[in-house]
Amino acid sequence: MDLVLKPGVIAFVACLLLVASLAEAFERPDGEPATVAIDDAASPTPEASPSTAASPTPRGSATPSATETATDGATPSATETAGADGDGDTPSTDPSQPQPSPTAGEPSPAPSASTPPSEPPPPVGPREATLYDDDAKTVGITDDRISLCGHAALSLAAAFNTSPDDLNVYWEMVAAQGGIHGRTVDVEWKDDAYSGDTAVTAAENCKSENPFFIMGGIGFDQIPQVRAWAEQNQMLYLHHIAVAPSATPTYSFSLSPTVQAMGEQFGRHIAGQYADRNVGIIWRDSENWRPGRDAGRAVLDAAGVAVVGDHGVGNNQGVYTQQLNDLRTKGADVVWVWENALNAAQIINQASSQGYRPTWVVFPFQTTLDVLSGRDQLQIDGVSSWPSYVEGGYGGAFPEYGFDAEIAAFEQAYATYRPGVEPNDLLWQVWVGNKVLHRMLSDCGPDCNRNRFAGMMLDGYRMQVNPACPVDFADSRSVGNHIGGWRFFSMRSFLHGNNQLAFETTRYCVTSLG
Amino acid sequence: MTFALVSGVVVGAIYGLFAVGIVLVYRGSRVINFAAPALGTFALYLAWTMTHERTTSWWTAAILAILATGAIALLFERLVVQRMHAASPLAIAVATIGLMLLLTAIELLFWDPSPRFLPGPLEGDGIRVAGLVISPTQLLSLVVVAGLGYGLTQFLRRTDFGLGVQAAAMDPAALRLVGVPLAEVSGFVWATGGMLAAIAALLVEPTIGAFGPGFMTQAFFVPSLAAALVGGLDDVNGAFVGGIVVGVLSELTSWAFLGSSVPGASTVAVFILIVVVLLVVPGGLVGALRERLRTNLLATATGGLS
Numbered sequence: 001m002d003l004v005l006k007p008g009v010i011a012f013v014a015c016l017l018l019v020a021s022l023a024e025a026f027e028r029p030d031g032e033p034a035t036v037a038i039d040d041a042a043s044p045t046p047e048a049s050p051s052t053a054a055s056p057t058p059r060g061s062a063t064p065s066a067t068e069t070a071t072d073g074a075t076p077s078a079t080e081t082a083g084a085d086g087d088g089d090t091p092s093t094d095p096s097q098p099q100p101s102p103t104a105g106e107p108s109p110a111p112s113a114s115t116p117p118s119e120p121p122p123p124v125g126p127r128e129a130t131l132y133d134d135d136a137k138t139v140g141i142t143d144d145r146i147s148l149c150g151h152a153a154l155s156l157a158a159a160f161n162t163s164p165d166d167l168n169v170y171w172e173m174v175a176a177q178g179g180i181h182g183r184t185v186d187v188e189w190k191d192d193a194y195s196g197d198t199a200v201t202a203a204e205n206c207k208s209e210n211p212f213f214i215m216g217g218i219g220f221d222q223i224p225q226v227r228a229w230a231e232q233n234q235m236l237y238l239h240h241i242a243v244a245p246s247a248t249p250t251y252s253f254s255l256s257p258t259v260q261a262m263g264e265q266f267g268r269h270i271a272g273q274y275a276d277r278n279v280g281i282i283w284r285d286s287e288n289w290r291p292g293r294d295a296g297r298a299v300l301d302a303a304g305v306a307v308v309g310d311h312g313v314g315n316n317q318g319v320y321t322q323q324l325n326d327l328r329t330k331g332a333d334v335v336w337v338w339e340n341a342l343n344a345a346q347i348i349n350q351a352s353s354q355g356y357r358p359t360w361v362v363f364p365f366q367t368t369l370d371v372l373s374g375r376d377q378l379q380i381d382g383v384s385s386w387p388s389y390v391e392g393g394y395g396g397a398f399p400e401y402g403f404d405a406e407i408a409a410f411e412q413a414y415a416t417y418r419p420g421v422e423p424n425d426l427l428w429q430v431w432v433g434n435k436v437l438h439r440m441l442s443d444c445g446p447d448c449n450r451n452r453f454a455g456m457m458l459d460g461y462r463m464q465v466n467p468a469c470p471v472d473f474a475d476s477r478s479v480g481n482h483i484g485g486w487r488f489f490s491m492r493s494f495l496h497g498n499n500q501l502a503f504e505t506t507r508y509c510v511t512s513l514g
Numbered sequence: 515m516t517f518a519l520v521s522g523v524v525v526g527a528i529y530g531l532f533a534v535g536i537v538l539v540y541r542g543s544r545v546i547n548f549a550a551p552a553l554g555t556f557a558l559y560l561a562w563t564m565t566h567e568r569t570t571s572w573w574t575a576a577i578l579a580i581l582a583t584g585a586i587a588l589l590f591e592r593l594v595v596q597r598m599h600a601a602s603p604l605a606i607a608v609a610t611i612g613l614m615l616l617l618t619a620i621e622l623l624f625w626d627p628s629p630r631f632l633p634g635p636l637e638g639d640g641i642r643v644a645g646l647v648i649s650p651t652q653l654l655s656l657v658v659v660a661g662l663g664y665g666l667t668q669f670l671r672r673t674d675f676g677l678g679v680q681a682a683a684m685d686p687a688a689l690r691l692v693g694v695p696l697a698e699v700s701g702f703v704w705a706t707g708g709m710l711a712a713i714a715a716l717l718v719e720p721t722i723g724a725f726g727p728g729f730m731t732q733a734f735f736v737p738s739l740a741a742a743l744v745g746g747l748d749d750v751n752g753a754f755v756g757g758i759v760v761g762v763l764s765e766l767t768s769w770a771f772l773g774s775s776v777p778g779a780s781t782v783a784v785f786i787l788i789v790v791v792l793l794v795v796p797g798g799l800v801g802a803l804r805e806r807l808r809t810n811l812l813a814t815a816t817g818g819l820s
Binding site: 153194285309310311314315316317318319321322323325326329341342345346347348349350352353354355367368370371372373 | 627628645721722732764765778781
């Protein structure tokens, strides 16, 4: 581990405070024993069962009737126990417990629009990694400001009449409430145009602005290139889903699953839901996509699922007639489309025009559903590492994760800070991700620096903040504690409103969709 | 296999329409218009906006989009091509790449890259041929492609202006001396090329199912250029035939390599076709066949006379 222990006196104080916070956590005001908060792995995490959202009404109005437990038996690390909350005024991160408002008592410009994790600083931060020297480790962070920079397909934001600044509403809200340990978080976004080369340029532009770390948005093809660049340029890099690195990286981390893990979960979902059906696969045949299909295919084969057709396609192939006809001819009534939103929409529409309407399994983006024809006859499942979103379409689903409450807060925040912007699933994903980052920066402590932030993850950081899934950098699959996202969602399409097709979450933060 | 043949013809007809636009511009100015499919995509955005935000009918939106796209192409010709009259065709071709990028940027700026869908003008179940459902819009596109091909050919062959278009690229100076308005010829080929790209895009989009910025360039430029090369860059009829050849080859290859571990086999096949045509019959397959036929006929006639 690239870690350096802090002086003994700090460790001693940390131990004292750890004991104190644990004692407080176990003693609730009403005298009832409380579940230890924060550590998802230490305290069993509820996983919403498939039946949870199996209500016919939108957004799963039924309350989950049962929960599964999932534990890997790991013990909480010093980091997580010390840093998760730090003040005993715990942001009750145990999803099985009711969620008190973490911002209670804090100033809130958006009355019901604020649910950031509670703020009070842990007295001792996590151990520091040794990635940077004393000068470099404080780049991007001052007493009153944390500067971040991200690359993303910003034009995608424009798809929803939003600007890059609209992605930062969460941070505006946090700033209005006093920031993180007194620091505001400023995020600059650079357009990567869904291209690996452009993403590297964007990252270089980011670096010139000396951010605390660089973030990588959605894009299987962009992240591996930027990750290689980040390693060469010694730039701290937090990224979205990407193919697993071939070697343990030094500067790159992810809160999301790997491409392989996502593909595996697609396979598990299909094997679990459609074991007796004929399955077809249409997948992007490229180095950054293929490992996901391979992982999913291996699951399907192991489960004995009949894969009757399995077709690799080129990027933006445009015409999928042969592949679709082959799948239809062979009787595939479930088709896994391992492609991006545009190509998935084309594939589904082309199939519909041929009268071929299997159950589709795709990445659940609203933008795909918005362009489908014959939507009332379509059955579409989604597998993802993020929860679904439909404006106003909540009503009691997944209370253990504060799902509906967070959506309400999210919508209220946008109504307050961006009255002209219509909330959508993209902004929702960014909101949830920002909330996780908030918690991490908070846990990094008042003396946070880049070494300390990296050290948290290298030390096996675990935490959970609603409505996001638990983060676990200690997972055995986490490539040297560099990958922290190992929870998944399943969704299904449903008609709501004016014949609009949308996704609703059917399983929430489960370790396996099997 | 029959299925692949039929779908190849359906797709190839659209390749052919894009190719005609490329050939027309090439005939009139000796420039390959790399922006042709991008103009088609732009037309889709215009039509989509009109049908979605102004509740205009598909037909009205399509006509307006076609005219607007032609106007953009004409504007490009006036503002860029005319001013580059002393430049090499290669330089102007590079300028068309600039137009392509500009249009894509505008699409990103004013619309966005999220998928959009513009339904076709005709609804219905279509007909089934060899297992392939050919939608009413696809049938319409076949009729439109054939009609445009015939009409354009007749126009180019039987009118003075059309003959001027055909002769424009050969000897501009001589053409000017005999009174052919070169500026009008140039404007005509660019504007018509733009409109043909718009028609092709509007007809093929319902089949593809969704589009995004620059989509037609990504999916259709290579096969369309291949169609133009196969048919002969000077040959409007050849472009249609080339489109069908490329479409059928592409679909047959895709069918033959289904389930194989060879990625992008149909694209590779198209590239191989381009290379072979350029090496063996650089004037185009159709032109070569026509020349051979003419030679044989002449030989037969001569033999008969002797």
